[in-house]
Amino acid sequence: MSQEVIGILFGDPFAVMNAIGLVAFALVGSSKAIREEFDVFGILIVGLAMAFAGGATRDLLVTRVPLALQSPLEIGLGLLGVALAIALSVVLSSPDTHPVTLVADAIGLAAFATTGAIVATEAGLSAFGVVAIATINAVGGGAVADILLDRAPFILFEDFYASCAVLGGSAYWLAGTVGAAESTAAVACAVVTVVTRLAAVTYGWHLPTVQNSGLLRD
Amino acid sequence: MSQEVIGILFGDPFAVMNAIGLVAFALVGSSKAIREEFDVFGILIVGLAMAFAGGATRDLLVTRVPLALQSPLEIGLGLLGVALAIALSVVLSSPDTHPVTLVADAIGLAAFATTGAIVATEAGLSAFGVVAIATINAVGGGAVADILLDRAPFILFEDFYASCAVLGGSAYWLAGTVGAAESTAAVACAVVTVVTRLAAVTYGWHLPTVQNSGLLRD
Amino acid sequence: MSQEVIGILFGDPFAVMNAIGLVAFALVGSSKAIREEFDVFGILIVGLAMAFAGGATRDLLVTRVPLALQSPLEIGLGLLGVALAIALSVVLSSPDTHPVTLVADAIGLAAFATTGAIVATEAGLSAFGVVAIATINAVGGGAVADILLDRAPFILFEDFYASCAVLGGSAYWLAGTVGAAESTAAVACAVVTVVTRLAAVTYGWHLPTVQNSGLLRD
Numbered sequence: 001m002s003q004e005v006i007g008i009l010f011g012d013p014f015a016v017m018n019a020i021g022l023v024a025f026a027l028v029g030s031s032k033a034i035r036e037e038f039d040v041f042g043i044l045i046v047g048l049a050m051a052f053a054g055g056a057t058r059d060l061l062v063t064r065v066p067l068a069l070q071s072p073l074e075i076g077l078g079l080l081g082v083a084l085a086i087a088l089s090v091v092l093s094s095p096d097t098h099p100v101t102l103v104a105d106a107i108g109l110a111a112f113a114t115t116g117a118i119v120a121t122e123a124g125l126s127a128f129g130v131v132a133i134a135t136i137n138a139v140g141g142g143a144v145a146d147i148l149l150d151r152a153p154f155i156l157f158e159d160f161y162a163s164c165a166v167l168g169g170s171a172y173w174l175a176g177t178v179g180a181a182e183s184t185a186a187v188a189c190a191v192v193t194v195v196t197r198l199a200a201v202t203y204g205w206h207l208p209t210v211q212n213s214g215l216l217r218d
Numbered sequence: 219m220s221q222e223v224i225g226i227l228f229g230d231p232f233a234v235m236n237a238i239g240l241v242a243f244a245l246v247g248s249s250k251a252i253r254e255e256f257d258v259f260g261i262l263i264v265g266l267a268m269a270f271a272g273g274a275t276r277d278l279l280v281t282r283v284p285l286a287l288q289s290p291l292e293i294g295l296g297l298l299g300v301a302l303a304i305a306l307s308v309v310l311s312s313p314d315t316h317p318v319t320l321v322a323d324a325i326g327l328a329a330f331a332t333t334g335a336i337v338a339t340e341a342g343l344s345a346f347g348v349v350a351i352a353t354i355n356a357v358g359g360g361a362v363a364d365i366l367l368d369r370a371p372f373i374l375f376e377d378f379y380a381s382c383a384v385l386g387g388s389a390y391w392l393a394g395t396v397g398a399a400e401s402t403a404a405v406a407c408a409v410v411t412v413v414t415r416l417a418a419v420t421y422g423w424h425l426p427t428v429q430n431s432g433l434l435r436d
Numbered sequence: 437m438s439q440e441v442i443g444i445l446f447g448d449p450f451a452v453m454n455a456i457g458l459v460a461f462a463l464v465g466s467s468k469a470i471r472e473e474f475d476v477f478g479i480l481i482v483g484l485a486m487a488f489a490g491g492a493t494r495d496l497l498v499t500r501v502p503l504a505l506q507s508p509l510e511i512g513l514g515l516l517g518v519a520l521a522i523a524l525s526v527v528l529s530s531p532d533t534h535p536v537t538l539v540a541d542a543i544g545l546a547a548f549a550t551t552g553a554i555v556a557t558e559a560g561l562s563a564f565g566v567v568a569i570a571t572i573n574a575v576g577g578g579a580v581a582d583i584l585l586d587r588a589p590f591i592l593f594e595d596f597y598a599s600c601a602v603l604g605g606s607a608y609w610l611a612g613t614v615g616a617a618e619s620t621a622a623v624a625c626a627v628v629t630v631v632t633r634l635a636a637v638t639y640g641w642h643l644p645t646v647q648n649s650g651l652l653r654d
Contacts, residue, residue: 128505128510283497283499287556
């Protein structure tokens with residue numbers, strides 16, 4: 001049994017969150033590609049890109065070879081997410097906007113914000129570095145998927161999306177600063193991210209723009 | 219005489235495939251920019267970006283400084299491709315869709331799938347890592363060129379394009395697994411990629427989409 | 437007092453140019469996002485992306501962890517630029533096309549071409565590598581900002597923009613080759629870049645396209 005499988009079974013925070021994030025984001029990315037009527041190869045690429053792009057960017061920023069290129073388990077988990085998306089597209093009419101997909105997206109966002117915060121802390125980055133890597137790890141996959149789908153990646157930020165990862169990453173850093181264990185900080189990061197994201201979707205939260213803040217001249 | 223020139227003359231698989239890919243992709247990228255009426259600097263940038271982006275991404279993923287930034291020969295080969303594109307644009311009316319350019323694109327795709335597979339194998343990556351790096355090396359340049367030209371990079375995948383590099387990279391890995399020499403595996407990769415790509419263009423191959431596979435509900 | 441602050445006060449060329457570039461580009465990026473009516477988070481992200489993307493790409497290409505993830509001073513300077521953009525948007529009606537912003541953009545371009553040339557020279561790259569890294573450092577931020585704003589990044593090249601960084605990077609390399617000190621080469625790079633850029637904006641310089649060069653058949 002590989003060390004990664006053992007890590008997932010015995011609750012290593014990075015391994016658990018990484019596995020959850022890979023399946024969830026591959027499912028969401030593939031659902032978007034199915035909606036856009038991409039071919040089988042396109043569905044596979046968008047799903048895997050959404051699952052792996054954030055973590056690969058994180059790994060490059062701390063100058064190490066992306067995990068996805070070294071571990072066969074990573075690709076297996078990504079393919080599982082792609083298969084789930086194809087199965088969902090058979091039973092649901094609009095899988096990419098279905099609550100199942102929205103919840104999977106929030107879970108993936110929270111899981112990857114946590115893996116990013118763990119890796120950045122281990123690499124000895126500054127507080128800003130920890131929050132930045134948590135956010136990049138969390139939203140990088142969705143941004144690359146949107147580019148592949150020829151949409152503006154910035155729609156990510158319009159609906160209180162990346163902000164949730166910023167809050168989660170900050171929670172991780174705060175928990176670590178006050179002396180919490182890695183697993184406690186990981187739970188804090190994941191809970192803050194997923195709760196704020198689901199609340200934002202449920203209640204339609206939006207951040208103010210300079211134009212509607214009353215600051216601009218008429 | 220530099221080691222790189224010796225490598226090309228004496229048939230080092232990486233050096234030969236790299237030189238072919240650089241000239242071919244610089245030619246294709248510049249032809250696309252000429253068609254879009256870009257200025258001279260734009261033609262140069264799109265040509266060099268198409269030639270170098272895939273290999274630079276490959277080098278970053280295995281955490282080494284991109285070859286193109288260290289070797290003057292690389293830029294010379296890229297400039298040769300740009301010059302050929304400008305020469306072709308004088309004698310042909312639509313160089314970017316001319317058979318010469320389509321064949322050059324297929325040759326560049328095959329050459330860079332091979333360089334990617336060689337570098338990934340030397341870096342000790344998994345089977346997925348070898349196929350992924352071969353594909354990224356092969357299609358990365360075209361994807362970046364399309365982004366610079368403000369097109370959806372995903373058109374790459376719609377016409378059985380990246381799939382050919384996936385097949386070529388798989389052939390390289392298979393050949394290596396059954397004990398073939400590096401040069402034999404390189405030839406297998408290049409031949410599989412270029413033949414499937416030219417067949418796909420000639421016979422108009424397409425991959426099925428989930429929508430037309432009959433899986434989706436009406 | 438941190439080493440970076442000392443570097444700025446005592447005139448270390450990299451520290452001075454880096455600080456100028458960060459404030460200038462964060463200001464320009466945020467002004468663009470304000471014009472597009474992005475929310476507060478979006479304004480922050482586009483501003484910081486424009487300030488940090490070029491330098492982060494430079495750092496990745498020479499395989500080191502981006503400075504922005506390690507140094508709290510970097511983020512402070514970026515936030516200063518974002519704050520200046522919001523202040524400007526209150527007093528000016530079209531801050532993103534105002535002369536203040538155009539000059540800030542030219543100054544940022546020159547400052548980052550210089551930091552790129554310094555880092556590439558220290559990394560021992562070829563002449564092409566020095567010019568390429570200077571150009572990528574200078575235009576990378578604007579290109580990423582444009583992608584986030586869903587515009588073609590290539591508009592960067594149409595108005596004699598990247599060309600100025602190419603000239604500046606070449607000036608740095610030439611100055612170093614003839615034996616000039618790092619600070620002299622840095623001043624040469626910054627002056628060439630900013631003067632050619634401001635002249636291009638003032639006089640409406642354009643590079644020729646193949647179509648209007650008379651080379652193409654009618």
